[in-house]
Amino acid sequence: MKRRSFLGALGAAGALAARPGGIARAAPAAAMQLRAIPASGERLPVIGMGTSGTFEVGESPADRAPLIEVTRLLLATPNSLIDTAPSYGRAEAVVGDILQGGGWRRQAFIATKISARAGEDARAQWRRSLASLRTDKVDLLQVHNLVDWKQNLAFLRELKAAGQVRYVGITHYVDSAHDALAEIVQSEKLDFVQVNYSVTSRSAERRLLPLCRDRGVAVLVNRAFEDGRLFGQVKGRALPEWAGEIACSSWAQIFLKFVLAEPAVTVVIPATSKPGNMADNLAAGSGAMPDARQRERIAALLG
Numbered sequence: 001m002k003r004r005s006f007l008g009a010l011g012a013a014g015a016l017a018a019r020p021g022g023i024a025r026a027a028p029a030a031a032m033q034l035r036a037i038p039a040s041g042e043r044l045p046v047i048g049m050g051t052s053g054t055f056e057v058g059e060s061p062a063d064r065a066p067l068i069e070v071t072r073l074l075l076a077t078p079n080s081l082i083d084t085a086p087s088y089g090r091a092e093a094v095v096g097d098i099l100q101g102g103g104w105r106r107q108a109f110i111a112t113k114i115s116a117r118a119g120e121d122a123r124a125q126w127r128r129s130l131a132s133l134r135t136d137k138v139d140l141l142q143v144h145n146l147v148d149w150k151q152n153l154a155f156l157r158e159l160k161a162a163g164q165v166r167y168v169g170i171t172h173y174v175d176s177a178h179d180a181l182a183e184i185v186q187s188e189k190l191d192f193v194q195v196n197y198s199v200t201s202r203s204a205e206r207r208l209l210p211l212c213r214d215r216g217v218a219v220l221v222n223r224a225f226e227d228g229r230l231f232g233q234v235k236g237r238a239l240p241e242w243a244g245e246i247a248c249s250s251w252a253q254i255f256l257k258f259v260l261a262e263p264a265v266t267v268v269i270p271a272t273s274k275p276g277n278m279a280d281n282l283a284a285g286s287g288a289m290p291d292a293r294q295r296e297r298i299a300a301l302l303g
């Protein structure tokens, strides 16, 4: 995306933000909770952002303006995590354009993935990711869905040793992969695991999350809204009268706080294309978190 187009889209994003009754502003940066990456002690804001689907867009200002605003809101807290992947259509390139256009690269913690077969395919994919993201270094590189995980993990470690990657990890998105993830957490030294976890998909609680805690592995949570399906389950339902006790004013915040209250979780990465929803999600990163009893009350609402 050309600088002029970015500025045009940024102008449109500003107009969106200024619309009366439009976008709520993000909570003040100071209020966002931070959690440490066990491997280093570096602290990350607990609310990050996914890009699957939402960032797979074209170049028009109409496509880009909301995503620029979504990113700006997220990066109001420095070091916020953006998760992307070479297999998410144009998402890496859109992230790269937006970070470059805004001069925001150093404020973002970029996580991307290797999903190609090990060897030359993986190396070529990595070179393309760097070009798309317009950077020479990525904060976290993950083996996507365990593709050729042993050889690809060795490649990731090689990149880490060469200073092109700061942390390495593995990902998956379905419950049936949790045992395989746990075996790898047990046998390998990893910085991060990314896994699906939500109020209605709690399989990770049984073995994987306690193991990550014991082994000092940071946890990224994907699909905290079940790809948005959780909102269908509560459509038309009022929030519980005790939502205020856990500082929640929306269902999205209840779903995100349920995830963040699990002690092994480091960052949750909800995806959104809408600035208003980003502001809503960011608000879940501050204030009281549910205790064990309140978590079970949340789960009972969706049971």
Ligand SMILES: NC(=O)c1ccc[n+]([C@@H]2O[C@H](COP(=O)([O-])OP(=O)(O)OC[C@H]3O[C@@H](n4cnc5c(N)ncnc54)[C@H](OP(=O)(O)O)[C@@H]3O)[C@@H](O)[C@H]2O)c1
Pocket (backbone or CB within 6 Å): 049, 050, 051, 052, 053, 054, 083, 084, 144, 145, 171, 172, 173, 194, 221, 222, 223, 224, 225, 226, 227, 228, 231, 252, 269, 270, 271, 272, 273, 274, 276, 277, 278, 280, 281
């Ligand atoms: N194997 C893997 O490594 C893997 C697999 C799956 C996902 N991931 C990562 O995890 C990220 C998150 O997962 P996901 O994108 O599958 O699903 P998700 O975060 O569970 O749900 C995203 C959906 O929720 C909606 N949404 C977001 N905030 C909302 C709010 N406050 N109120 C109402 N609706 C809201 C979004 O729609 P709007 O755009 O309308 O807000 C979008 O349709 C992905 O983007 C990706 O980065 C990784």
